[in-house]
Amino acid sequence: MCAQGDDLLTLSLTPTRLACSPLARSSPASGTYKHPPAMSGSPADPRPPEPEQNGGGDGYAYLSGLGNSFSSEAVPGSLPANGHNSPLLCPLGLYAEQLSGTSFTTPRHRNLRTWMYRIKPSVTHDPFHPRDPPNPRLLADFHDPRAAVATPTQLRWRPRDADKDADLDFVDGLYTVCGAGSSFLRHGFAVHMYAANKSMDGCAFCNADGDFLIVPQQGKLLITTECGKMLVPPGEIVVIPQGFRFAVDLPDGPSRGYVSEIFGAHFQLPDLGPIGANGLASARDFLSPTAWYEQAHRPGYVIVQKYGGELFTATQDFSPFNVVAWHGNYVPYKYDLSKFCPFNTVLFDHADPSVNTVLTAPTDKPGVALLDFVIFPPRWLVAENTFRPPYYHRNCMSEFMGLIYGVYEAKADGFLPGGASLHSCMTPHGPDTKTYEATISKLGGPEANTPTRLSGTLAFMFESALIPRVCRWALESPSRDLDYYQCWIGLKSHFSHGKDGSDGPATTSSDDKDGEK
Ligand SMILES: O=C(O)Cc1cc(O)ccc1O
Numbered sequence: 001m002c003a004q005g006d007d008l009l010t011l012s013l014t015p016t017r018l019a020c021s022p023l024a025r026s027s028p029a030s031g032t033y034k035h036p037p038a039m040s041g042s043p044a045d046p047r048p049p050e051p052e053q054n055g056g057g058d059g060y061a062y063l064s065g066l067g068n069s070f071s072s073e074a075v076p077g078s079l080p081a082n083g084h085n086s087p088l089l090c091p092l093g094l095y096a097e098q099l100s101g102t103s104f105t106t107p108r109h110r111n112l113r114t115w116m117y118r119i120k121p122s123v124t125h126d127p128f129h130p131r132d133p134p135n136p137r138l139l140a141d142f143h144d145p146r147a148a149v150a151t152p153t154q155l156r157w158r159p160r161d162a163d164k165d166a167d168l169d170f171v172d173g174l175y176t177v178c179g180a181g182s183s184f185l186r187h188g189f190a191v192h193m194y195a196a197n198k199s200m201d202g203c204a205f206c207n208a209d210g211d212f213l214i215v216p217q218q219g220k221l222l223i224t225t226e227c228g229k230m231l232v233p234p235g236e237i238v239v240i241p242q243g244f245r246f247a248v249d250l251p252d253g254p255s256r257g258y259v260s261e262i263f264g265a266h267f268q269l270p271d272l273g274p275i276g277a278n279g280l281a282s283a284r285d286f287l288s289p290t291a292w293y294e295q296a297h298r299p300g301y302v303i304v305q306k307y308g309g310e311l312f313t314a315t316q317d318f319s320p321f322n323v324v325a326w327h328g329n330y331v332p333y334k335y336d337l338s339k340f341c342p343f344n345t346v347l348f349d350h351a352d353p354s355v356n357t358v359l360t361a362p363t364d365k366p367g368v369a370l371l372d373f374v375i376f377p378p379r380w381l382v383a384e385n386t387f388r389p390p391y392y393h394r395n396c397m398s399e400f401m402g403l404i405y406g407v408y409e410a411k412a413d414g415f416l417p418g419g420a421s422l423h424s425c426m427t428p429h430g431p432d433t434k435t436y437e438a439t440i441s442k443l444g445g446p447e448a449n450t451p452t453r454l455s456g457t458l459a460f461m462f463e464s465a466l467i468p469r470v471c472r473w474a475l476e477s478p479s480r481d482l483d484y485y486q487c488w489i490g491l492k493s494h495f496s497h498g499k500d501g502s503d504g505p506a507t508t509s510s511d512d513k514d515g516e517k
């Protein structure tokens with residue numbers, strides 16, 4: 001394997017099919033998670049979490065398990081007893097409020113909702129107005145070619161930091177790159193990136209359009225939600241479902257990363273098929289927050305609501321993070337990507353990247369995703385007589401890629417941590433010239449079939465069945481790599497059939513014309 005750059009650690013072993021030594025995980029970010037006492041997924045036991053026993057290793061308390069029905073109380077006794085959701089009077093004088101993530105009548109196994117018990121209900125605010133200033137770089141309807149255009153060109157962007165001369169919080173630092181469909185029609189997706197240098201202050205964000213899957217690449221995010229707090233360093237991802245109010249603090253200073261937004265669907269774990277009952281991402285490694293609230297009078301607190309891609313604000317005199325207790329299965333969650341258990345080919349050929357799907361948002365067609373979140377994690381490459389980097393291909397799905405750290409196995413140069421690429425439906429792409437040449441130069445040598453460990457790298461892909469339009473500002477951005485196509489131009493013909501007395505019949509005239517000049 002030779003696609004890696006110099007800064008990748010590559011270990012070689014004597015070829016042996018069965019003995020690969022297990023190595024420690026190599027994510028730069030992880031905490032040791034201790035499973036909570038009877039709290040997790042146990043509505044029958046509403047004891048408050050105890051941070052010492054119930055930590056995510058990062059100082060915050062979490063509940064574990066994707067899809068569980070959770071209960072959490074910041075004050076003992078604040079959840080209604082006896083199975084009531086909406087009693088005549090809630091404990092401690094709280095208001096009951098339901099947040100629905102699916103229609104009321106969605107079949108039970110997909111039905112999502114949470115009950116919150118809060119000091120004041122969310123409705124207690126002044127009217128919504130268009131936000132001043134707006135964020136003109138957000139889009140949630142991709143039907144208007146004036147804002148976003150169709151292009152089959154291979155696209156790549158260099159990483160971009162927040163403008164040092166501007167104060168940009170998560171909301172102002174967010175910009176849409178591409179997407180398809182419409183939040184109004186509840187079908188589609190958007191890919192955004194963010195570059196922020198300031199914590200949100202005196203305001204909370206609420207996305208009425210869809211779910212956010214956030215992939216921090218630089219700088220931790222401390223996210224306060226109505227369900228509680230989560231600390232999310234690079235190497236972890238976080239999902240904030242549609243409608244949750246949240247505020248993003250930047251405890252490490254400037255931060256940047258990627259966001260996929262899905263309209264009208266939610267993420268779930270992929271089916272495992274013949275893999276069996278275990279592998280890839282495990283439900284138990286997904287962590288949701290525990291109840292946390294603030295009670296102080298907060299005059300002029302602003303709710304920023306993204307609705308149809310536009311921002312609106314409403315003012316209130318209290319924090320929206322006033323939920324003392326909650327229960328339900330519609331919750332924000334985070335996941336440490338180093339917990340992912342990758343599967344791969346163990347004899348020959350290159351497995352399709354779907355084998356490393358972390359989360360999928362399905363369409364109505366079986367096996368066709370509105371959006372798959374796929375990773376390219378550290379792993380062993382052991383396939384024999386195989387071109388181990390990604391193959392050349394044209395895909396009916398569209399592929400947006402980002403790099404969290406390291407060097408991506410298909411691109412020796414130019415695809416940098418914090419950068420991005422887009423290869424849309426049927427747009428040809430694959431390893432760059434340097435990667436291809438370096439790989440085949442090892443042919444016949446001992447390295448070609450030696451198991452190697454791909455380490456110190458973490459790339460990901462948002463893959464969609466929908467065909468994205470690309471925002472004009474992304475196409476015109478100074479960070480766009482206009483020379484991207486050059487990385488393949490150097491791919492030579494290695495075709496030797498009939499040339500130089502080689503092993504085939506006489507060459508045809510078209511072979512001559514197409515041969516390497
Ligand atoms: O294009 C890419 O780099 C992503 C990708 C990786 C891979 O191993 C196989 C197919 C694929 O689209």
Ligand SMILES: [Fe+2]
Nearest residue numbers: 395399423429
């Ligand atoms: Fe691809």
